[in-house]
Amino acid sequence: MITLTYQYKLKLNRQQIQEVNHIFDVCKSVYNYAVSERKAWLNSRKSSVNSCSLVSEYIIPADAPYPNYFYQAKNLTIAKQSNPNLKSVNAQVLQQTLKTLDRAFSDMKSKGNGFPRFKKQMRSFVFPTMLKNCLAQSQVKLPQLGWLRIKQSRDYPTGFEPKQARIVKKATGYYLMIAFQSQESCPSAPVGKVSLGIDAGIESFVATHKGELIKAPKFLLKAQSKLKLLQRRLKHKVKGSNNWLKLQNKIARLHEKVANTRRDWHFKLANYLCDLTDNIFVEDINFISWSRGIVRKRSLDSGIGQFINEILPYICWKRSKFYLKVDKNGTSQECSSCGNHTGKKHLGERVHHCQFCGYAAPRDVVSAEVIRNRGLIAVGHTVNKIAYGDVLTGISQGNLLNLVKCQ
Numbered sequence: 001m002i003t004l005t006y007q008y009k010l011k012l013n014r015q016q017i018q019e020v021n022h023i024f025d026v027c028k029s030v031y032n033y034a035v036s037e038r039k040a041w042l043n044s045r046k047s048s049v050n051s052c053s054l055v056s057e058y059i060i061p062a063d064a065p066y067p068n069y070f071y072q073a074k075n076l077t078i079a080k081q082s083n084p085n086l087k088s089v090n091a092q093v094l095q096q097t098l099k100t101l102d103r104a105f106s107d108m109k110s111k112g113n114g115f116p117r118f119k120k121q122m123r124s125f126v127f128p129t130m131l132k133n134c135l136a137q138s139q140v141k142l143p144q145l146g147w148l149r150i151k152q153s154r155d156y157p158t159g160f161e162p163k164q165a166r167i168v169k170k171a172t173g174y175y176l177m178i179a180f181q182s183q184e185s186c187p188s189a190p191v192g193k194v195s196l197g198i199d200a201g202i203e204s205f206v207a208t209h210k211g212e213l214i215k216a217p218k219f220l221l222k223a224q225s226k227l228k229l230l231q232r233r234l235k236h237k238v239k240g241s242n243n244w245l246k247l248q249n250k251i252a253r254l255h256e257k258v259a260n261t262r263r264d265w266h267f268k269l270a271n272y273l274c275d276l277t278d279n280i281f282v283e284d285i286n287f288i289s290w291s292r293g294i295v296r297k298r299s300l301d302s303g304i305g306q307f308i309n310e311i312l313p314y315i316c317w318k319r320s321k322f323y324l325k326v327d328k329n330g331t332s333q334e335c336s337s338c339g340n341h342t343g344k345k346h347l348g349e350r351v352h353h354c355q356f357c358g359y360a361a362p363r364d365v366v367s368a369e370v371i372r373n374r375g376l377i378a379v380g381h382t383v384n385k386i387a388y389g390d391v392l393t394g395i396s397q398g399n400l401l402n403l404v405k406c407q
């Protein structure tokens, strides 16, 4: 099954904007109510039975069930009967809002995310099912909202069915994201001859095992520093004043621009990398925990996680290149040339120098080489290339590899 998400800009009239904003408001109140319900239940179970909480908490009976998704969705249906505000919004949209919250709570446990917060503003909502014949030239029909005009920036994909629509509010207006699905299975690309190891670098954006250190383009860095400048200015404005609002809006627009430019560059970079090779190997990093470390600010700015986990595999699939994630452990510690463990490096240590075989190269490049070697082992290729003079790469004393001298 293949899913593609296309984004179109919505051209709404005043009445439609009002209606969309109304849905945002109701979703927000449902979301915040559901958060408070869960929060109260969890807080009421904090202190032991024979003591009181130091701060005041609701007393919720011991046998009261935890307000999970099903409980909350059931209560929503009951509340709808007496609340005209809830009734005025499509039921599925509200249920999806509860589902989003449910996901936020399960992500808290599984991914270690923070406790879900109350929302000041909802930025998107979803119609999980679409109507029949809902697509027309420059128009889309949605439940409750009816026909909406869109800017048809690209054609709908052929052979795909629209499955979901999400309305997103951004600084530059309202957007519609349609998820298209095809029942056809996508054959994964066969393993090709030429391989490329890619490391998410600290110094550079990505490094390839061929010694290329790719940095984020200048225009992107420029826009990001302008963003910082504006954010600093915001502090001197009176909160809530007209000038504050104006600047806030300017910042939001610039944010959007940076995100768009970055995404565009990511797609170009992914295509460029696909030009070089048949197989692409990357590190399997959990970017959420990674970005909490020292490299935090940088990696969040660059969007490396999105690039490695979403954009690159998508482009690889589109161009039928083989994409594989390999074990991430110790890629910066292993020597790509002799396979020995060279010990931990400081973040500031930019050059890898092996004390066993004397191999020296930029740190990110060496990691990329290790990734390439691991990828080749994973797909069952033998490492058979002389990469640097007489030094054979990929020989690992622990690995039983057949080494064939060629080229």
Ligand SMILES: [Zn+2]
Pocket: 335, 336, 337, 338, 339, 340, 354, 355, 356, 357, 358, 359
């Ligand atoms: Zn070595």
